[in-house]
Amino acid sequence: MTRTSFFVVDDLWSAKAWDDIRKAFGDPNKRDGSRIIITTRIEEVVNSTHHLRAIYSYTLPLLDDHQSWCLLKQKVFGSKECPSELEKIGKDIAKACKGLPLAIVVAARILSQTNQTQSSWEELAQKIRSFILEDAEFQKRMLLSYTHLPRHLRPCFLYMCGFPEDYEIRVSMLIKLLVAEGFVKNEMEAEQYLIDLERQSLILVKARKSNGKIKSYTVHGLLRDLCNIKAIDENYERRLSNSHLDLREVARAYASTLRSVISFQPNQSSLRGLRKFKLLRVLDVVDTDAYPLPASVFDLFHLRYLAFGCPMQVPSAI
Incomplete structure (x- = not known):
């Protein structure tokens, strides 16, 4: 009888780390029904698995408003129904999380610990982003993306966090700004830095040109707020x-x-x-x-x- 296995390697941070541990799983190309799931924020890790014969990669997008509300509702109420008077407020709270599952889970935990009344939820909704940003677990997990960032990319990323929330940062403008600030030597290097930040899942593609090239980027609002706090801690107000x-x-x-x-x-x-x-x-x-x-x-x-x-x-x- 063939024994099959299912492995989950969660939040892998480097291709080298995968190379160090992959032999422990045996031959990944054997067709014995075994499966390995790897989750990562780094595109390089995904590329390092392309030598496998049966490899499927999936980029998880941010949740839309409906998906965000479904996740929040499930985390707060489980199999129970959400009271009708809380539904609209709950949807507003879920929307404030900007599609980030971790933020929704933190918001759900906060809601679960408060009174299930309309007035309590309305009061909480006004400050939910502050509560999420102050949550120790949220800070720890989100700031991993920054602390694992190569040092030469940090000034560029913090610079982008200085733009207003949801601002569409044009690549043509940003490249010139990075050169002017002295973060990079030339426009070619600036373009590569932006590609590297995108591959680290720290910045999001906002729009593309008709030829497929990237026209503009944006930074997720909650990550932006968190890293702006980090910028002040590091005396980085430029x-x-x-x-x-x-x-x-x-x-x-x-x-x-x-x-x-x-x-x-x-x-x-x-x-x-x-x-x-x-x-x-x-x-x-x-x-x-x-x-x-x-x-x-x-x-x-x-x-x-x-x-x-x-x-x-x-x-x-x-």
């Missing part, structure tokens, strides 16, 4: 995102340290006081049109990236 950009106010706190100023949405702002930012490398004020760009911008010695939409005369030396 850029500013603000809907009402008044550099006179910002200068009081950041004039001696700020490296990048980027405006992400149309606003009426004051750009006076720009000369105080002596170390500024990036200035993107395309959406700031209340004032003309001051000529003092061309006195900023370290400036490497300039984007503006307001009318002004660019010096011939530029």
